[in-house]
Amino acid sequence: MNAIPTRSPISRLLVGFASESGNARALAQRLGADPELQPHGPQVLPFNDIDVAGLGHGDVLLAISSSFGDGEPPANGERFFESLRQAPALPGLRYAVFGLGDTGYPSFCGFTKALDAALSDRQAQPLLHRVDADLGYEQFFQQWRPVLGQVLDGDATAGQDLRLQVTAYGEDNAFAAGIVERRRLNHSPPAAWHLQLDIAGSGMAYRAGDTLHLVAENDPALLQALASWYGDSSAVDALRDRELRLLSKGVLRELARLGGSDVLKSLLKISQKRELDAYLHGLDLLDVLQDHATPQSVPLARLRELLSPCLPRAYSIASHPRDDQLSLCVREVRYTLRGRERFGTATGSLLHGGDTARVYCRSNPGFHLPEGGNAPLLLVGTGTGIAPLMGLMQELQATGDAREVHLVFGEKHREHDFLYREQLQDWQARGVLAGLHTAFSRDAAQKVYVQHVLKQQATQMRDVLARGGHIYLCGNKSHLEGAMREAIDAIGGEGHWDALRGEGRTHCELY
Numbered sequence: 001m002n003a004i005p006t007r008s009p010i011s012r013l014l015v016g017f018a019s020e021s022g023n024a025r026a027l028a029q030r031l032g033a034d035p036e037l038q039p040h041g042p043q044v045l046p047f048n049d050i051d052v053a054g055l056g057h058g059d060v061l062l063a064i065s066s067s068f069g070d071g072e073p074p075a076n077g078e079r080f081f082e083s084l085r086q087a088p089a090l091p092g093l094r095y096a097v098f099g100l101g102d103t104g105y106p107s108f109c110g111f112t113k114a115l116d117a118a119l120s121d122r123q124a125q126p127l128l129h130r131v132d133a134d135l136g137y138e139q140f141f142q143q144w145r146p147v148l149g150q151v152l153d154g155d156a157t158a159g160q161d162l163r164l165q166v167t168a169y170g171e172d173n174a175f176a177a178g179i180v181e182r183r184r185l186n187h188s189p190p191a192a193w194h195l196q197l198d199i200a201g202s203g204m205a206y207r208a209g210d211t212l213h214l215v216a217e218n219d220p221a222l223l224q225a226l227a228s229w230y231g232d233s234s235a236v237d238a239l240r241d242r243e244l245r246l247l248s249k250g251v252l253r254e255l256a257r258l259g260g261s262d263v264l265k266s267l268l269k270i271s272q273k274r275e276l277d278a279y280l281h282g283l284d285l286l287d288v289l290q291d292h293a294t295p296q297s298v299p300l301a302r303l304r305e306l307l308s309p310c311l312p313r314a315y316s317i318a319s320h321p322r323d324d325q326l327s328l329c330v331r332e333v334r335y336t337l338r339g340r341e342r343f344g345t346a347t348g349s350l351l352h353g354g355d356t357a358r359v360y361c362r363s364n365p366g367f368h369l370p371e372g373g374n375a376p377l378l379l380v381g382t383g384t385g386i387a388p389l390m391g392l393m394q395e396l397q398a399t400g401d402a403r404e405v406h407l408v409f410g411e412k413h414r415e416h417d418f419l420y421r422e423q424l425q426d427w428q429a430r431g432v433l434a435g436l437h438t439a440f441s442r443d444a445a446q447k448v449y450v451q452h453v454l455k456q457q458a459t460q461m462r463d464v465l466a467r468g469g470h471i472y473l474c475g476n477k478s479h480l481e482g483a484m485r486e487a488i489d490a491i492g493g494e495g496h497w498d499a500l501r502g503e504g505r506t507h508c509e510l511y
């Protein structure tokens with residue numbers, strides 16, 4: 001970044017934006033209303049309302065924009081960008097670019113990167129390094145705004161070390177994170193594990209509530225078994241990166257056709273969905289091939305062509321960013337079927353693979369803590385569904401947020417399955433948790449689940465919700481949301497769950 005003549009007078013401060021969903025517009029309006037910027041008389045305008053030919057000495061452009069589609073300018077920025085690309089040199093213009101993007105797109109922040117390059121090519125002077133923010137942009141904005149104020153007030157060095165740029169990792173460009181800790185959290189099967197990953201140097205930004213995607217490695221024993229079935233050792237390499245567990249109906253239909261299996265064809269009928277699900281439960285590609293095909297009917301080259309790349313597996317992050325570390329809480333999948341020991345594709349890779357895991361983050365704004373205010377929180381997690389709730393608690397601690405929090409945790413046995421027991425009880429003892437409520441379903445003759453505990457605490461829960469409380473729910477989707485709906489309606493009256501959802505006060509992460 002070139003030296004900036006920040007002490008030269010500011011004749012006009014333009015806060016320009018281009019926005020599709022409204023997020024960039026909202027940030028621009030907030031920036032324009034910032035008290036620290038008022039002495040400069042900021043004007044907030046859509047890019048298309050800014051006259052590029054009129055930009056000159058003394059002008060400062062603060063550009064906030066999203067990218068449309070795969071790196072294109074939003075509609076209210078197209079004309080501005082085209083004019084900029086045709087403009088002569090703009091050596092007197094100073095600028096800063098704050099880009100909003102989604103790392104799920106191949107051209108992450110493509111438009112704002114192009115905008116930064118176009119301004120630089122025309123000799124405009126950057127005040128700060130360009131910001132490349134993902135869906136969790138608020139954290140970056142809170143860091144960027146005060147530093148921008150310092151720079152505009154003449155401190156040329158204030159922003160030299162501020163680099164707020166998310167690296168756009170994905171399944172084709174995953175980061176190799178070191179696995180620095182594997183710690184079992186329970187004593188009864190199936191095992192629950194705490195994993196600690198080292199993401200130092202990755203540039204990945206996340207916050208509590210976000211999701212980590214794992215590009216897993218297939219079980220070497222399964223690959224070898226497939227090679228033995230084919231009588232061809234090259235099958236190991238041919239299928240190493242293919243999806244061997246989650247078989248789509250399209251794959252199954254083609255296997256049925258190639259193998260001439262009337263049984264599999266029949267199972268694929270719409271009316272046989274339940275029977276198909278029951279058949280596939282616990283099975284993998286090798287089982288289906290053994291049951292319905294021969295190596296001759298499904299040649300190896302055709303099989304590789306037919307199968308999709310190994311699908312990433314998603315996990316809720318169990319931590320708040322600190323010291324380049326990231327935590328997971330996972331349930332191990334391990335069982336024996338048809339004489340073969342089986343491992344889950346993801347947990348097998350994490351727990352029995354090497355010392356690294358190929359990962360990338362995705363923002364999950366729907367599970368972030370509510371912005372502003374001090375509304376109480378009701379956190380409900382079952383089993384490893386405690387994971388994102390641990391992250392939310394850590395964020396509250398790190399930010400000094402002292403709002404009232406109640407946590408309800410459900411598992412089988414208190415003695416064997418109380419995940420993160422010491423940490424949760426410490427938070428309760430220190431008053432960080434106003435309430436720690438547990439439901440251990442197998443410890444009594446009458447099974448007790450989280451919905452029963454909520455009803456038992458109905459008076460307290462009703463008060464929490466009456467004061468604007470938010471509910472965060474994480475666990476198995478097959479029955480948990482329905483049980484929560486029934487409990488909340490019993491506490492607050494018929495339709496209360498739907499009313500809370502309509503107000504944006506329920507946050508569900510179900511798997």
